[in-house]
Amino acid sequence: MSPAGVPGPLDVRVARKRLVNASGQTIEILANIAFRLGPGEVGALIGPSGCGKSTLLRIIAGLDARFEGSVERPPGAVAMVFQEPRLLPWRSVEANIRLVAPGLGKDALDALLASLGLESHRAHFPGELSLGLARRAAIARAFAIDSSLLLLDEPFSSLDGPLALAIQRELAALVAARPLTTLLVTHDIDEAIRLADRIWILSPRPARILDEIALASPRSARTEAAAQSLKARIETLQATLTGRACETGEAGDVQRRR
């Protein structure tokens, strides 16, 4: 278990990340990405699809060490919700959760399953679940451990509106109740504004940070009007960006690679 009660910061400096694609070309994915997420804060990375958000998250999770730069994680366990559920297909929903969190008590597990609407699915194998249910099980797994860093890669896509909202409320409550530094990758601006304390806007590939936005704290102090103006600001920024990208042919490039 992590040293509870001591949240740590997340410090990310990726000078460069390159990949060699199938046809042997070297592609620059990330360029000069540096940001810091304070202890206990929720950060959101917003960017166009295919810009390298998931690559960045894999670097932060410690899954990819081949990059120039450094990542400092808060001390303690890491929990992650991947873009796909990545549950063990040969273990039940409950066993999948218990495997990552052996110390989880029965009441805590029941409460967790109930909060995600999974009570009636605890004995099911992942292959018997819809994608939405499997995603919820993956979220439950990440919530089950006492982590000091929580990474979420588009966790709410393919969940329908009201359900996504309910799970986002769960996430906000969880993050508020624990000393947990959270980083969320998304392309949904509303979602980022609802959850994050800090938002970074990424450019198309090679991804750079275009802007950092700090949101009013605490979350309850944010007004609907402020959220709307913030959303407008981000959309304008992204629109000018796409325009510019089209002129230089970058957008076409990104689409071809997808």
Next chain:
Amino acid sequence: MAARLLSVVMLLAIWIVAAHFSDPRRLPGPEAVIAAMEKAASTGELFYAMGITLARVAAAFTLAMALGSAVGYAMGRRETFNRLVDPWIVVMLNLPALVIIVLLYIWVGLNEVAAISAVALNKLPNATVTIREGARTLDANLDEMARVFAFSPLKRFQHVVLPQLAPYVAAATRSGLSLVWKIVLVVELLGRPNGVGFEINVAFQLFDVALLLAYALPFTAIMLMIEAFVLQPFERHVARWRPRSA
């Protein structure tokens, strides 16, 4: 099920009819074989021979599966190791069983070590290649999940790797067992003073087909039962999480 039963009954009928029209020394009928079986069973020789042979099957099979799984897994995970060992495996796959048996009897001597090693070596490349295929198809996404959630090596092996390898282990087990028990009889015939293979050699010397079948048929029946009541349930168990097409 009914078709299978009918098939077995037909085989029996063909045997009875063929035995009726042929020399009883060449092809004895079922009743002669059962009589020979009863005689061998009453002296205890039948059970002794089958016990010895089953022990050899178990030893050789365990040895080959353990070694083959370890080598196959390493080959599937490490490409340099695969390139290093692959030519050996190809040679062993193509070396006739008889050559391995005779060479081991010459080099090691006419003893139990040589007999069991010879059988294990015949099965080894087969197990290695099957497990290698399994190790190559391991899901990298699940491996990443296990790394992020800091699974211990034991936990990763038990819950992530082994369930993915299980169908390959089951396949290697089934094909391996049928291969091993046939080769064990040859090894016994060539260089052991006991076991089903030795008794079959005795029957061959005496030209006693009833005695030969009295040893061969019960042993085959036991291997079929292991297949039906041990291996098939094991395969169903490891595949229980797969959604069944109804």
